[in-house]
Amino acid sequence: MKSYCYITFPTTYYAIRAESLAKSEKFSIKMVPVPRNISSSCGTAMRCLEEEAEKINNFLQDNKVVIDGLYVQR
Amino acid sequence: MNLYFDNAATSHPKPEQVYLAVTNYFRNIGGNPGRASHAGSLNALRMIFELREKLARLFNISDPSRIAFSFNATDALNMAIKGYVNKGEHIIHTSMEHNSVLRPVAGMCKKNIIESTVIPADKKGLPDLDFLADSIKDNTKLLIINHASNVCGTIQPIEMMIEIAHSRNVKVLLDAAQTAGILPIDVQRLNIDMLAFCGHKGLLGPPGTGALYLSPDIDIQPWREGGTGSFSDRPHQPEYMPDRLEAGTLNSVGLAGLSAALDFINNETVEKISSHEQSMLSSLKTKLNDIEGLKLIGNHVPCVAVISFIVTGYDCADVSLKMEQDYGLMCRTGLHCAPLAHKALGTFPQGTVRISPGYFNTEKEIDYLVNSLRNIVLDDRLIPLKG
Incomplete structure (x- = not known):
């Protein structure tokens, strides 16, 4: 079974900005509702494969996206 | 029209x-x-x-x-x-x-x-x-x-x-x-x-x-x-x-x-939009200035495509009513929600007639507007203000 990583954001503005940037870099991501066991300030998270999470996280931060947290769900 | x-x-x-x-x-x-x-x-x-x-x-x-x-x-x-x-x-x-x-x-x-x-x-x-x-x-x-x-x-x-x-x-x-x-x-x-x-x-x-x-x-x-x-x-x-x-x-x-x-x-482009509006504005102002009895208000350069005028001795509401009834011209009359501006411009409380062309208006429409206004201003059917 694949294990996913969830990147969360303080606002939906940053969530969609993150999506737009990640898609332009051809990262395999999907915007999903934040699982309820994760604490987040905005209800939409970016889901990606665990092995790509750190790379995506760094890429987003380099592009001034404010990130709330990074969670792995196995 | x-x-x-x-x-x-x-x-x-x-x-x-x-x-x-x-x-x-x-x-x-x-x-x-x-x-x-x-x-x-x-x-x-x-x-x-x-x-x-x-x-x-x-x-x-x-x-x-x-x-x-x-x-x-x-x-x-x-x-x-x-x-x-x-x-x-x-x-x-x-x-x-x-x-x-x-x-x-x-x-x-x-x-x-x-x-x-x-x-x-x-x-x-x-x-x-x-x-x-x-x-x-x-x-x-x-x-x-x-x-x-x-x-x-x-x-x-x-x-x-x-x-x-x-x-x-x-x-x-x-x-x-x-x-x-x-x-x-x-x-x-x-x-x-x-x-x-x-x-x-x-x-x-x-x-x-x-x-x-x-x-x-x-x-x-x-x-x-x-x-x-x-x-x-x-x-x-x-x-x-x-x-x-x-x-x-x-x-x-x-x-x-x-x-x-x-x-x-x-x-x-904003530049093209601005240039079209300025061209209509300058033609409109020049032509309106030639109509005796019509007075442009403010009339400063630079300005955007918003023109206020009065017709000496007449109620601006009457002018704008005739503009629409007789010529199909839609514009605004009165104080335009800016009473202090009218005090500065000397048109309080009677207000002005305001014409504001937009990007989709044409030079031909401007000519029609000017000709209509000339007819209205020179037309004695307008009722002079009393006292």
Whole structure:
């Protein structure tokens, strides 16, 4: 079974900005509702494969996206 | 024939793609942006995100999240005025302001929250800059400038005014209701602290749209509080922009239209739009000046395509009624929600007839307008004012 990583954001503005940037870099991501066991300030998270999470996280931060947290769900 | 010359109130018609975008969004997307993660909500959010980026490019805004949507320019101005100025502080504004500024400021003064000073303007609608400099006090927090008058079109010397304000640590709120989409506005080059504008005039979008931009070093208290789809477990409004100022469901249908309108403007360019309007304006002014008995009000250069006039000895309401009844010309008459501007221009309380051509008016229509006005003014069927 694949294990996913969830990147969360303080606002939906940053969530969609993150999506737009990640898609332009051809990262395999999907915007999903934040699982309820994760604490987040905005209800939409970016889901990606665990092995790509750190790379995506760094890429987003380099592009001034404010990130709330990074969670792995196995 | 019906010809629309009231674009200073709201632009009409809109570019065809605006109507299509509104219909498409309303029928096929329709979710509430930022409130869920299903396709309807996410596609709505993507549209809003792209619109913010388009506005940021238009006004050279470095961080699009500093743009908060409002429902019109009045709403954006209220957000700025009531959110930025605190008890015991002082606001300065010009006498050319619209009631969208005059009334919120007067309301706060009446409740003894703040005090205000009005900078007088001359008969061309230009402010007394020495008076401005002399009016700044230790507690002065904000200078509000109407970029271009909605009565006579006069463009304010904003660079000089901003320099005077900033030299004394006073922030500037620019009301771009009449200029957004019509004049190039670069918030970074001009050092604009807050920019309020509507989407339904020069930006050619639907009514019910507008925005307030805040420069990175400005924080304001939210005037409207409520749901944002973020920090839902917290009792207070989030600190993050744009959620801080965007409580409640946005007018996403209108914003979808505005987004399409910005594509149109971007394609045409603000320079081309401005040049067409200036060409109509200059021809209109020259021809109207030749009509004896018709007096242009303000009549300053530079100005946007807003012209006020009176016909000596006649009620402006009667003139505008004849314009529509006999010639199908739609324009506005009266005070145009700017009583102090009329006092400065010498047309209070009788007001003026206001003609405001838009990007879709043609030179041929301008000629028809002038010929119709010539007939009306020379026509003795107008009833002279008594006493």
